[in-house]
Amino acid sequence: MAGREEVLSLQAEVAQREEELSSLKQRLAAALVAEQESERLIPVSPLPPKAALSRDEILRYSRQLVLPELGVQGQLRLATASVLVVGCGGLGCPLAQYLAAAGIGRLGLVDYDVVEVSNLARQVLHGEALAGQAKVFSAAASLRRLNSAVECVPYAQALTPATALDLVRRYDVVADCSDNVPTRYLVNDACVLVGRPLVSASALRFEGQITVYHYGSGPCYRCIFPQPPPAETVTNCADGGVLGVVTGVLGCLQALEVLKIAAGLGPSYSGSLLLFDALRGHFRCIQLRRRRPDCAACGERPTVTDLQDYEDFCGSSATDKCRSLQLLTPEERVSVIDYKRLLDSGSPHLLLDVRPQVEVDICRLPHALHIPLKYLERRDVESLKLLGEAIRVGKQGTQEGASLPIYVICKLGNDSQKAVKILQSLTDLNSVTVQDVVGGLMAWAAKIDGTFPQY
Amino acid sequence: MGVSCELGFLNMAAPLSVEVEFGGGAELLFDGVKKHQVTLPGQEEPWDIRNLLVWIKKNLLKERPELFIQGDSVRPGILVLINDADWELLGELDYQLQDQDSILFISTLHGG
Numbered sequence: 001m002a003g004r005e006e007v008l009s010l011q012a013e014v015a016q017r018e019e020e021l022s023s024l025k026q027r028l029a030a031a032l033v034a035e036q037e038s039e040r041l042i043p044v045s046p047l048p049p050k051a052a053l054s055r056d057e058i059l060r061y062s063r064q065l066v067l068p069e070l071g072v073q074g075q076l077r078l079a080t081a082s083v084l085v086v087g088c089g090g091l092g093c094p095l096a097q098y099l100a101a102a103g104i105g106r107l108g109l110v111d112y113d114v115v116e117v118s119n120l121a122r123q124v125l126h127g128e129a130l131a132g133q134a135k136v137f138s139a140a141a142s143l144r145r146l147n148s149a150v151e152c153v154p155y156a157q158a159l160t161p162a163t164a165l166d167l168v169r170r171y172d173v174v175a176d177c178s179d180n181v182p183t184r185y186l187v188n189d190a191c192v193l194v195g196r197p198l199v200s201a202s203a204l205r206f207e208g209q210i211t212v213y214h215y216g217s218g219p220c221y222r223c224i225f226p227q228p229p230p231a232e233t234v235t236n237c238a239d240g241g242v243l244g245v246v247t248g249v250l251g252c253l254q255a256l257e258v259l260k261i262a263a264g265l266g267p268s269y270s271g272s273l274l275l276f277d278a279l280r281g282h283f284r285c286i287q288l289r290r291r292r293p294d295c296a297a298c299g300e301r302p303t304v305t306d307l308q309d310y311e312d313f314c315g316s317s318a319t320d321k322c323r324s325l326q327l328l329t330p331e332e333r334v335s336v337i338d339y340k341r342l343l344d345s346g347s348p349h350l351l352l353d354v355r356p357q358v359e360v361d362i363c364r365l366p367h368a369l370h371i372p373l374k375y376l377e378r379r380d381v382e383s384l385k386l387l388g389e390a391i392r393v394g395k396q397g398t399q400e401g402a403s404l405p406i407y408v409i410c411k412l413g414n415d416s417q418k419a420v421k422i423l424q425s426l427t428d429l430n431s432v433t434v435q436d437v438v439g440g441l442m443a444w445a446a447k448i449d450g451t452f453p454q455y
Numbered sequence: 456m457g458v459s460c461e462l463g464f465l466n467m468a469a470p471l472s473v474e475v476e477f478g479g480g481a482e483l484l485f486d487g488v489k490k491h492q493v494t495l496p497g498q499e500e501p502w503d504i505r506n507l508l509v510w511i512k513k514n515l516l517k518e519r520p521e522l523f524i525q526g527d528s529v530r531p532g533i534l535v536l537i538n539d540a541d542w543e544l545l546g547e548l549d550y551q552l553q554d555q556d557s558i559l560f561i562s563t564l565h566g567g
Contacts, residue, residue: 091567179567202564207479209564224541225563229532233522235480237566247567273534275478275561286536286559289543320566377518 023129029141030133044153044170047080047105057149061103074263075103081262082106084171086159086187088135089113090122090237090247091201091254092177097125098255099150100143104262106151107143108171111135112158113319118455122244158318159183161307164190173261175254176200179237179320181228182310186318188213188221189304192297197261197270201254204240206278208250211269211288212257214298218270222304223292228314236320246278327417334435336443339407348397349405350390354419355441359411363441363453373415376422388428405433411455413440471495471502471554475511479562481533486517495552504535505548507558523560534561 053061053075064070081104085092088111096107115126115138125142126135136154143152159167159178168174168190176187176198184200191198191214200221201210214220253274257267275284297304311318334342342349353360353368360370369390375383394404406423410416416436423434437443445452475491482489495502495510505527512520522530528548529535535542536559537550552558 087567089567177567179565181565184565202567204480204564204566207564209479209561224534225532227531229563230522230530233530233532233562234565240480240566242566277478284539287540287544289541374518 026127026129026141029144030130030137044082044106044108044151047082047151050076050079052076053079057103064102069265070263074265077263078103078259079105081173082108082171083258083262084108084110084168084174085177086110086174086183087177087179088123088125088139089119089177089179090203090242090244091251092175093123093125093139094248094251095175095177095255095258096139096143097146098252099258100147100152102255102259103147104150104259106153106171108153108155108167109136109139110155110157110159110167111139112156118238122242122247124244124248159186160318161186161310164307165194168194168196171196173258174198175258177251177254180318181231181234181316182314182318184221185228185313186307186310189297189307192220192222192302192304193307197267199254199257199261199267201250203247203250204235204237204242206243206246208246208253208276208278209273210250210253210257210276211273212261212267213270215261215267215270217291219289219291220295220298222297223290223295223299224288226292226296231314231316231323234316236322238320238322243278246276249276249278322412323414324412325414325417328420328436332420332435333417333438334407335438336447339437340444340448342407348394349407350394352387352406352408352419353410354408354415355410359455362455365409365441365444368409373410373419376419379422379426384426384428391432403432405435407435407437409437409444410440412442413438416440467497467499468501469554470497471552471556473507473552473555474557475507475515476557476559477561478559479564481523481560481562484518484523485515491515502552503548504537504542504550504552504558507552508548529560532563534563535559536561 053072058065061075065072065075083099083104085096085107088096088109092111096109099107113135115131115133115135117131119126120128125139130138134156136156140152140154143150155167157163164186174187174191174196176184178184178187188198197215198213200213201208212218257269261267271288271290273286273288275286291298293300296302351365351368353364353370354373354376356372364370369387371383371387391404398404408416408419408423413436420434420436423429441452442454445454472494475493477485477489495507500506508524508527508529512524516523523533524530537545538557542550
């Protein structure tokens with residue numbers, strides 16, 4: 001029996017060492033790539049035409065080779081096709097993964113960002129070991145492990161008006177897997193100017209959308225959206241939330257469209273938009289307009305003849321990082337450090353948390369009163385009654401006639417400013433000092449309480 | 456003359472039953488409700504998308520109309536689909552609603 005136990009224990013130890021070794025190898029691979037390729041825009045030569053598949057390739061791709069629609073000719077076309085992947089996040093990871101597995105010739109990977117722990121639930125090419133590394137190197141390392149025959153070209157930089165035309169020109173098909181409006185206009189205009197089909201997908205919450213722009217007589221992004229949306233109407237994944245499987249489904253659909261274009265089968269969603277509602281399990285395909293003769297990019301007399309300043313055009317930055325609003329004066333705000341000091345001094349006050357309920361369920365400061373901003377915006381009667389009652393109770397601890405200051409807090413310090421504006425407009429609170437806490441609970445977690453969750 | 460006066464009610468459009476749907480996050484301005492089965496009352500003018508938007512603003516929109524409406528149209532970034540087709544193919548604001556039409560307002564997503 002003792003012999004059996006030793007076998008099991010040694011097996012466990014070997015498995016653990018192997019895991020450690022594999023993690024170290026991953027880090028080494030990424031480090032080597034980073035070392036070689038961090039500084040330069042790698043020049044790439046056109047992929048040479050391919051006349052036949054090798055014995056190994058026939059075995060590897062056999063399940064798709066026997067599809068008459070694809071066949072040897074389709075596989076050879078895939079092997080000589082190059083695809084530019086703009087964004088290696090929730091969409092770009094599954095897209096690149098399936099394209100590499102299917103034997104695409106070359107993948108250009110563009111992303112300026114690094115892997116964060118909060119990416120791992122949906123950005124499936126990145127592992128725990130590479131947190132903090134550039135996403136393009138992490139993705140390239142994963143893709144090489146999956147299929148060493150696929151050439152991966154990482155570009156650890158943002159796609160900009162200065163680089164986009166040059167980059168797009170080197171690839172046959174472009175996949176927009178980005179996460180912000182300026183980049184979507186930039187990729188579109190570059191594809192129109194250089195003449196490349198653009199497979200574009202997006203996802204948020206439980207929904208996704210996918211279409212193909214600038215293919216055949218189909219419309220481009222600007223035909224459908226001549227004007228950018230107002231910046232305040234755009235929600236990012238950090239604020240709105242997104243389920244990883246939803247970006248996964250959309251990234252796979254996007255890979256499918258890219259494969260069909262690359263193999264010569266033609267896309268399904270040129271001139272139509274597929275809507276996916278994951279909560280209801282619905283797919284719905286809608287018919288889009290044709291190419292607009294008066295389109296600024298692809299019309300008969302285009303006004304977009306070169307790339308422009310897209311952040312200026314859209315009034316927002318080319319990232320999906322949360323915006324930092326400045327609605328209040330410095331006197332109307334306190335830092336987390338000052339608030340902590342006030343809290344420790346026992347000075348009577350009311351802390352008002354204006355985050356949505358779902359975020360309060362994640363974490364909260366136990367002494368805070370919770371009223372979501374939405375209810376304050378509506379001047380919800382019950383909520384205002386609750387606030388009035390809390391002020392009345394809080395005042396009992398203050399000296400006669402003294403007013404009870406209110407501090408408003410949220411996740412990052414944007415909604416709290418909006419709430420202060422609303423509270424200032426309420427006549428009942430005329431004599432009350434209302435301030436917000438700069439940086440919100442995430443600043444509290446970063447500077448005051450290291451055990452407080454970040455999300 | 457007298458006859459046409461008496462039959463004046465015939466010029467009045469009958470009430471319309473239409474499905475109004477919101478998606479892509481636009482439903483959050485409507486209490487999170489995506490599908491609305493609505494009856495538009497009979498009126499002298501035929502119902503088109505232009506006056507449907509006025510009706511929606513008055514009867515369905517719960518908060519922050521500027522996130523949905525701009526001028527007499529929808530704000531940039533919202534696609535309008537009439538029976539699953541881009542409204543641009545059907546006359547946009549001037550499209551005359553038919554009974555049982557399905558109108559979808561979809562906010563475009565940008566996340567990835």
